Amino acid sequence: xxxxxxxxxxxxxxGLFVLGLLxxxxxxxxxxxxxxxxxxxxxxxxxxxxxLVSFGQGLYYCIGxxxxxxxxxxxxxxxxxxxxxxxxxxxxxxxxxxxxxxxxYRGIFFAMFSMAFSMILYGLLVRSSxxxxxxxxxxxxxxxxxxxxxxxxxxxxxxxxxxxxxxILGSLMWLYLRSLSGYAGEAVRExxxxxxxxxTSVFRIIxxxxxxxxxxxxxGGTVTALVSGHVDPEMAYWTTSGEFxxxxxxxxxxxxxxxxxxxxxxxxxxxxxFAIAPYTWQMILGSTLLLIIIFLPSxxxxxxxxxxxxxxx
Amino acid sequence: MSALLxxxxxxxxxGAVTAAVDINVSINAGEVVGVIGSNGAGKTTFxxxxxGYLKPSAGEILVDGRSIVGLQPRAVVRAGVGRxxxxxxLFPELSVLDNVLVALxxxxxxxxxxxxxxxxxxxxxKALEILAEYEIAGHADEVVATxxxxxxxLLDIAMAMLSxxxxxxxxxxxxxxxxxxxxxxxxxxxNRVRKSNAATLFVEHDMDVVQRYADRVxxxxxxxxxxxxxxxxxxxxxxxxxxxxxxxLDIEVDSADAxxxxxxxxxxxxx
Ligand SMILES: Nc1ncnc2c1ncn2[C@@H]1O[C@H](COP(=O)(O)OP(=O)(O)OP(=O)(O)O)[C@@H](O)[C@H]1O
Ligand SMILES: [Mg+2]
Numbered sequence: 001x002x003x004x005x006x007x008x009x010x011x012x013x014x015g016l017f018v019l020g021l022l023x024x025x026x027x028x029x030x031x032x033x034x035x036x037x038x039x040x041x042x043x044x045x046x047x048x049x050x051x052l053v054s055f056g057q058g059l060y061y062c063i064g065x066x067x068x069x070x071x072x073x074x075x076x077x078x079x080x081x082x083x084x085x086x087x088x089x090x091x092x093x094x095x096x097x098x099x100x101x102x103x104x105y106r107g108i109f110f111a112m113f114s115m116a117f118s119m120i121l122y123g124l125l126v127r128s129s130x131x132x133x134x135x136x137x138x139x140x141x142x143x144x145x146x147x148x149x150x151x152x153x154x155x156x157x158x159x160x161x162x163x164x165x166x167x168i169l170g171s172l173m174w175l176y177l178r179s180l181s182g183y184a185g186e187a188v189r190e191x192x193x194x195x196x197x198x199x200t201s202v203f204r205i206i207x208x209x210x211x212x213x214x215x216x217x218x219x220g221g222t223v224t225a226l227v228s229g230h231v232d233p234e235m236a237y238w239t240t241s242g243e244f245x246x247x248x249x250x251x252x253x254x255x256x257x258x259x260x261x262x263x264x265x266x267x268x269x270x271x272x273x274f275a276i277a278p279y280t281w282q283m284i285l286g287s288t289l290l291l292i293i294i295f296l297p298s299x300x301x302x303x304x305x306x307x308x309x310x311x312x313x
Numbered sequence: 314m315s316a317l318l319x320x321x322x323x324x325x326x327x328g329a330v331t332a333a334v335d336i337n338v339s340i341n342a343g344e345v346v347g348v349i350g351s352n353g354a355g356k357t358t359f360x361x362x363x364x365g366y367l368k369p370s371a372g373e374i375l376v377d378g379r380s381i382v383g384l385q386p387r388a389v390v391r392a393g394v395g396r397x398x399x400x401x402x403l404f405p406e407l408s409v410l411d412n413v414l415v416a417l418x419x420x421x422x423x424x425x426x427x428x429x430x431x432x433x434x435x436x437x438x439k440a441l442e443i444l445a446e447y448e449i450a451g452h453a454d455e456v457v458a459t460x461x462x463x464x465x466x467l468l469d470i471a472m473a474m475l476s477x478x479x480x481x482x483x484x485x486x487x488x489x490x491x492x493x494x495x496x497x498x499x500x501x502x503x504n505r506v507r508k509s510n511a512a513t514l515f516v517e518h519d520m521d522v523v524q525r526y527a528d529r530v531x532x533x534x535x536x537x538x539x540x541x542x543x544x545x546x547x548x549x550x551x552x553x554x555x556x557x558x559x560x561x562l563d564i565e566v567d568s569a570d571a572x573x574x575x576x577x578x579x580x581x582x583x584x
Contacts, residue, residue: 175428180418183407183431187415190404197364197402198419199390199476 013167020159032227034263035162040220041259043213044248051189055241056114060091060214062236064221069231072140080142091218099210118236125233136232139225158226173256252299315378323372332358333536346514347527354533356516360482364396365389395478399485401469403457410453413440416472447471462489483515532557
């Protein structure tokens with residue numbers, strides 16, 4: 001990567017961080033939640049580009065969140081880096097097992113089975129009273145390399161973690177999508193027979209992507225848990241997974257920034273819809289998605305690419 | 314030395330339909346074999362079985378004397394057997410160049426690199442060279458979905474040839490191509506195949522094309538091999554003409570046919 005893009009990245013990260021510090025607290029909270037979900041959706045998009053719709057990323061989102069919760073609450077570990085590593089490890093481990101079965105299926109079967117696995121976790125959590133059953137439990141404040149922030153600084157630390165994660169993971173994904181592995185996803189979506197006859201295992205390609213998507217969902221779950229200070233089984237419920245697909249469709253799949261933009265707008269839309277119409281806010285969300293699918297079938301990001309094309313002439 | 318490809322009593326049925334039975338074929342390095350047979354005779358089924366796409370109901374398939382029955386297509390490809398498809402198998406939404414770049418990456422580089430860009434100057438140049446060898450470089454930036462049939466066929470074959478097979482199975486390379494373009498296409502393909510020293514088996518309905526390129530012909534009929542021998546011998550066989558070709562052919566069996574030296578040059582008429 002050239003120096004210019006590195007400067008752009010660092011500049012963007014700083015800008016995002018400062019913005020998060022300046023805006024009112026509710027908006028900064030919303031920003032972090034959106035970044036957490038955006039990271040999850042990055043994985044959903046990765047699978048979509050390979051032709052697979054996962055309605056079960058809530059499984060790993062919830063695992064990442066509960067890892068943060070159990071480590072801070074029960075194990076006395078609060079270091080944010082350790083928590084992130086543990087979340088990634090736990091998500092990838094579960095995905096490595098689940099994926100062995102799941103990655104053999106396509107289309108509606110993949111979607112439904114992925115949902116089924118997340119509902120199994122939901123069922124287990126609801127029944128485990130140690131983990132607070134349906135109420136879940138609280139996540140304690142994180143620390144960083146021995147530094148234990150005060151109450152106020154704590155949310156700034158989470159903001160910084162979210163921004164850094166979005167920037168790092170976004171750039172890695174940007175590079176990944178341009179690599180052979182990235183294109184391999186499209187190749188699988190377009191023609192599995194051809195991929196096999198090129199001497200490559202389709203299963204391996206999909207399995208790898210599934211593991212990456214799981215890791216991303218785990219990280220997203222951790223970020224969300226740290227900012228909200230609470231976890232509950234709802235995070236593994238199928239509607240949560242559906243939300244990620246919703247955001248992916250809203251934002252589009254053509255650029256790594258699309259999930260972030262999609263997640264940001266989704267959270268804003270939901271907040272305002274809820275404030276304006278507390279009883280019918282889902283209807284507003286639904287109609288918005290409908291309009292986007294009809295008028296911008298490639299998602300909101302297609303507006304950006306259209307404008308940048310025009311700007312370049 | 315064992316043959317490059319050998320099948321023993323290969324058999325395959327789909328429910329009540331027997332698509333292949335008693336298929337005993339042996340192909341040696343350097344051979345160019347034409348396969349003829351009417352629609353549904355079992356030609357594609359044969360290729361599908363040999364390349365691991367279909368599992369035979371019974372029988373053996375040996376490459377260099379080693380059984381490959383039960384292997385996945387990717388393993389058969391790595392064992393040195395490549396194929397092209399009756400309906401070209403491509404990545405329709407990618408450009409022609411990207412098709413080759415992905416194919417190069419998957420079949421030649423093999424390593425699924427995570428962060429190195431697929432599009433590098435070097436790879437691009439290599440891909441364009443390959444397209445030029447198949448005379449389709451002019452289409453490099455076009456999306457596959459908009460390509461004419463002949464270009465698709467050539468791209469399909471070019472992608473399959475990337476893994477440098479020792480035996481190349483071409484399933485109707487000229488189907489869907491206008492009659493006047495068939496020879497040009499075959500010329501391009503056969504040039505590449507000869508250059509790579511691969512043995513070739515090609516399925517073809519046009520007897521002129523078969524006569525022009527095949528040294529040997531396998532005639533399929535109703536899932537069986539009706540005849541196997543030099544091109545001239547098989548095409549002049551009355552049974553083949555009646556059941557496979559469907560009309561008579563004027564065949565000159567000349568002295569260059571080393572296969573069956575006892576056959577006297579003749580002209581066959583069985584109208
Ligand atoms: N997947 C399948 N399922 C059921 N029947 C099949 C299948 N594939 C082939 N067949 C049947 O097997 C027989 C041989 O088919 P095959 O495709 O091998 O013929 P072919 O010689 O390649 O014909 P064509 O010249 O039309 O390509 C046909 O009767 C066909 O209907
Ligand atoms: Mg066929």
